[in-house]
Each structure stands twice: as C-alpha cells, then as structure tokens.
Amino acid sequence: MKRRAVLTAIILIIAVLSANIAFAENTILIAPAPSGTLQIVKTVPDNGEEGKQVTNMAVKIVFDEDVSASANDAANANCITIKDPDGKSYPFTIAHHPKSPNEIWCILEGDLVADTEYTVTVSAGVKATSGNTLSSPYTFTFKTRNTKTDTTISMVLTFAMMGIMIFATTRAQNKKREEDTAKGKGAAALEKQTQTDPYRLAKERGISVEEAQAVIAKEKEKIDKKNASGVKAREKYEADKAAKEAEIERRLKEIHDASVYKVKAKGSLVEHGGTLPKAVLKKQAARRKSKKK
Numbered sequence: 001m002k003r004r005a006v007l008t009a010i011i012l013i014i015a016v017l018s019a020n021i022a023f024a025e026n027t028i029l030i031a032p033a034p035s036g037t038l039q040i041v042k043t044v045p046d047n048g049e050e051g052k053q054v055t056n057m058a059v060k061i062v063f064d065e066d067v068s069a070s071a072n073d074a075a076n077a078n079c080i081t082i083k084d085p086d087g088k089s090y091p092f093t094i095a096h097h098p099k100s101p102n103e104i105w106c107i108l109e110g111d112l113v114a115d116t117e118y119t120v121t122v123s124a125g126v127k128a129t130s131g132n133t134l135s136s137p138y139t140f141t142f143k144t145r146n147t148k149t150d151t152t153i154s155m156v157l158t159f160a161m162m163g164i165m166i167f168a169t170t171r172a173q174n175k176k177r178e179e180d181t182a183k184g185k186g187a188a189a190l191e192k193q194t195q196t197d198p199y200r201l202a203k204e205r206g207i208s209v210e211e212a213q214a215v216i217a218k219e220k221e222k223i224d225k226k227n228a229s230g231v232k233a234r235e236k237y238e239a240d241k242a243a244k245e246a247e248i249e250r251r252l253k254e255i256h257d258a259s260v261y262k263v264k265a266k267g268s269l270v271e272h273g274g275t276l277p278k279a280v281l282k283k284q285a286a287r288r289k290s291k292k293k
Contacts, residue, residue, distance in 0.1 A: 037135040038128045039064045043120070047140035054114050054144045059092070059106040061122060068101035069129040079123040079134075080106060084116055101129075114147040 042062035045052055059082060067076070073094045082090045092106040104126075112118065119141050126134040202212035 036132055038067070038126060038132045040122065040134070040138050043140055045140075045142035048142070050143040051145040052112075052142050054112040054147060057108045057112055057144075059108075059120055059142075061104045061106070062100075063102050063104070063126075063128065063134075065132065066101040066129040067104055067126070068096040069127075070096075072127045072129070076104065076126050077106075079126045080104075081119075081121045081123075082106065082108070083119050083121075084113065090118070112144050114144050117141055117143045 040061060041064050042060075044060040044062075061080070077092075077094050080092075082092060084090070090112065091109045093109060095105040095107055097103060097105070106120075119139060122134065122138045124134050124137050198209050198212035198216055201207075201215065202209045205212070205215075207215075
C-alpha cells in the first residue's frame with residue numbers, strides 16, 4: 001500500500017514536469033515562392049503555440065533547401081529577431097544539425113519571461129548555401145507557459161505525496177505497536193503492565209499502593225463491562241444468525257415436501273395416477289413392436 005501510493009504520486013509529478021519539454025512540429029502552408037528564392041516550410045514552435053518553456057528555449061526554422069553554410073550564419077542571424085511585447089530583443093546563437101541542413105536553430109542565450117507572448121520575425125534576405133534568398137519576411141508568435149500554475153501543481157502533488165507517506169508510515173507504526181503489545185513488548189505493552197501492577201503504578205503516579213489497587217480495580221471493571229457488552233452483542237448476533245438459518249431450512253423443507261408426491265401403497269406410477277415420461281413410453285412401444293416381429 002505504501003509503495004503503491006508513493007509510486008502514484010511520483011508518476012503524477014513526472015507527468016506534470018515532463019510537459020515542460022514537449023513540443024509539436026507543424027507545417028506552414030505558404031504560396032509557392034518565385035523560382036530561385038528560399039522558402040520557409042516549418043517552424044517550431046508553430047505560429048500562436050502556447051505553453052513553451054522559459055528556460056533552455058530554442059526556435060527552429062525549416063527551409064526548403066540547405067541553409068547550413070557557416071559563412072552565412074552571421075548575416076542570417078541579423079535577419080532574425082525574437083522580441084517580447086515591449087520590443088525587447090532576446091539574443092540567441094545560430095546552430096545547425098549535421099543531419100538536418102535545411103534547419104536554422106536559434107538557441108536563446110537567456111531565460112524568457114513566463115506567460116508572455118514573443119514575436120519571431122524572419123526578414124527577407126536569409127541566404128541559403130546555394131545563394132538563394134528569402135524573398136519576403138515571415139512573422140510568427142509563441143507564448144511561454146504560466147510557471148506559477150506549474151509551481152502550484154507541483155507543490156500540491158508534493159504535499160499530497162508527503163501526506164500519503166506520513167499516513168502509510170503512521171499506519172505501519174501503529175501496526176507494529178499492536179504486534180509488540182500482543183507479544184508483550186514496546187511502550188504500549190509496558191503501559192499495559194503498569195496498569196495491572198499496583199506497585200509500579202503507585203511509583204509512577206506518586207500514590208499509595210492502596211490507591212493504585214483501587215485505580216486498577218476501577219479500570220478492570222470498565223474493561224469487564226466492555227467485554228461483557230461485546231460478548232452479549234456477539235451472542236445476539238449468533239442467535240439471530242441461527243434463527244435466520246433455521247427459517248431458511250424450514251422454508252426449503254416446505255418447498256421440498258410440496259413437490260414430493262406420496263402414495264399409500266406400493267405400485268406402478270400409472271396405478272397411482274402418474275404419467276410416464278415420453279422417452280419411457282417410446283422405449284416401451286419400440287420393445288413391444290420388436291417382440292411382435
């Protein structure tokens with residue numbers, strides 16, 4: 001129980017935290033560009049996408065041809081801007097993946113602000129390795145996630161996990177205490193022994209042995225009354241149970257007796273007004289027919 005509860009809480013926390021790094025790629029539908037020009041075919045994040053992380057953020061722009069020439073990186077970086085609503089530009093570093101030469105990665109150098117919309121502008125003039133350039137600018141936006149909500153959810157899950165662990169631990173401790181008491185060990189067992197030992201009780205409470213004996217006798221009387229009431233309740237339950245079972249048996253016997261046909265003397269079923277089953281009648285007819293042959 002304890003292990004299952006802890007694992008459930010941890011899985012919930014991981015599910016919330018993993019959402020911070022998930023994103024989806026979407027295709028941009030742009031009218032065909034003139035021959036000899038560069039075209040954007042995809043961006044990550046997509047235009048208007050929300051819930052992006054504020055740390056370790058990167059913007060990916062995918063073109064229809066190779067843009068990985070390092071000689072063009074500085075000029076291409078000047079054609080791309082990432083700004084907040086106040087017009088503040090956020091610096092980034094351009095990077096390329098060897099297996100994806102058509103992509104430009106803009107890796108932000110600092111953290112973004114939570115719950116804020118950012119505008120990415122790709123100006124005309126971005127140059128491909130072939131020398132082709134982007135003929136018209138393209139602008140898209142994305143919004144960062146609300147980290148306050150994430151923090152609240154994480155705190156709630158953390159406290160829930162702590163509560164589950166405390167509950168499980170307390171339950172295990174109580175169970176062990178009960179087992180120790182049953183075996184005559186532990187603090188509970190010692191307290192039980194004290195309650196039945198007048199000398200020890202007198203020493204612990206600072207009273208006389210006679211007073212301690214009176215306290216023990218009073219406690220014993222309470223326990224006896226409690227046990228007696230428990231025994232009476234148990235006896236009543238057993239008596240009610242036996243009465244119900246007897247009533248069920250009586251009704252079953254009535255049903256059985258009503259379905260049994262009794263005769264006064266020995267004889268065949270037909271002689272006493274009964275009817276033979278069709279299967280028996282057919283066998284008898286077949287037997288008589290075979291004898292005639």
